[in-house]
Amino acid sequence: MTTVFLDGQFMPIAEAKVPVMDRGFLFGDGAYELIPVYSRRPFRLAEHLRRLQHTLDGIRLANPHAEAEWMRLIGEIVARNDGDDQSVYLQVTRGADTKRNHAFPAQVVPTVFIMTEPLVTPPPAQREQGIAAISAPDMRWLRCDLKTISLLANCLLRQQAVDAGCVETLLFRDGFLTEGAASNIFVVRDGVLLAPPKDHLMLPGITYDVVLELDAAHGLPAEVRPVAEAEARGADELWMTSSTKEVLPIVRLDGQPVGRDENAVRPGPVGRRMYDWYQAFKQTVMRAGE
Numbered sequence: 109m110t111t112v113f114l115d116g117q118f119m120p121i122a123e124a125k126v127p128v129m130d131r132g133f134l135f136g137d138g139a140y141e142l143i144p145v146y147s148r149r150p151f152r153l154a155e156h157l158r159r160l161q162h163t164l165d166g167i168r169l170a171n172p173h174a175e176a177e178w179m180r181l182i183g184e185i186v187a188r189n190d191g192d193d194q195s196v197y198l199q200v201t202r203g204a205d206t207k208r209n210h211a212f213p214a215q216v217v218p219t220v221f222i223m224t225e226p227l228v229t230p231p232p233a234q235r236e237q238g239i240a241a242i243s244a245p246d247m248r249w250l251r252c253d254l255k256t257i258s259l260l261a262n263c264l265l266r267q268q269a270v271d272a273g274c275v276e277t278l279l280f281r282d283g284f285l286t287e288g289a290a291s292n293i294f295v296v297r298d299g300v301l302l303a304p305p306k307d308h309l310m311l312p313g314i315t316y317d318v319v320l321e322l323d324a325a326h327g328l329p330a331e332v333r334p335v336a337e338a339e340a341r342g343a344d345e346l347w348m349t350s351s352t353k354e355v356l357p358i359v360r361l362d363g364q365p366v367g368r369d370e371n372a373v374r375p376g377p378v379g380r381r382m383y384d385w386y387q388a389f390k391q392t393v394m395r396a397g398e
């Protein structure tokens with residue numbers, strides 16, 4: 109059975125229980141991270157822990173663990189569970205209060221939960237044929253740079269895609285692309301990679317950073333700047349990126365084929381190369397034991 113970590117102890121998942129007065133349960137008051145693990149090595153762990161710190165600072169919650177302690181706990185969760193490739197989920201909430209009160213409790217004892225699941229990346233058919241997406245107005249709050257557990261808007265937006273038989277929902281705010289319901293979005297136009305800038309309107313994706321690093325390393329022109337909705341709709345290629353989806357081509361948006369060739373609904377060449385670079389980079393990092 110899966111072993112999880114809750115409040116200082118490792119235990120079987122069936123024994124892990126959180127009090128109903130936990131602010132994570134009552135208010136969605138907490139932060140989380142999801143870290144892919146390849147061949148039992150967490151990928152870009154320091155960067156994930158830095159983003160966790162950014163979220164905790166943003167919601168005014170003291171980090172319950174130093175970086176070295178997080179690394180130790182994550183290493184132990186990975187070791188205690190089956191599978192070489194895993195997806196480690198960690199969550200910190202503001203803990204349990206005695207009353208339901210919006211304002212923070214005086215004594216904050218955060219709840220720390222870590223679990224791991226088998227890492228599920230997109231099936232080859234999705235990668236080879238690409239996926240369909242819809243779009244929707246970005247109706248989330250204005251701190252989308254924080255990876256908080258209050259994910260109701262993201263869940264509603266992702267479900268809208270699923271209801272339409274699609275994989276992801278692209279979000280537009282005030283005429284510009286922000287991101288996906290649970291991914292970052294890249295646009296290719298005329299051989300140039302376009303990416304919305306990291307600001308309060310999108311999550312600073314770890315995969316987003318890797319993609320831009322690989323892009324620079326291979327000399328592909330990139331522009332990190334606001335991307336107009338019309339540019340996204342008229343893209344040669346669209347990709348979604350995340351720790352679990354990696355680099356996944358979007359070939360239909362709102363039922364329209366992506367790209368200029370209306371007869372060819374298939375992933376474009378830049379995305380294919382980026383996917384290969386991403387896989388090669390993972391291998392290099394794992395061999396180097398980063």
Ligand code: PMP
Nearest residue numbers: 290291292311313314315350351
């Ligand atoms: N944006 C949102 C809203 C997300 O939920 C995620 C990850 N699930 C991402 C972007 C991608 O982030 P990462 O590359 O760090 O997985």
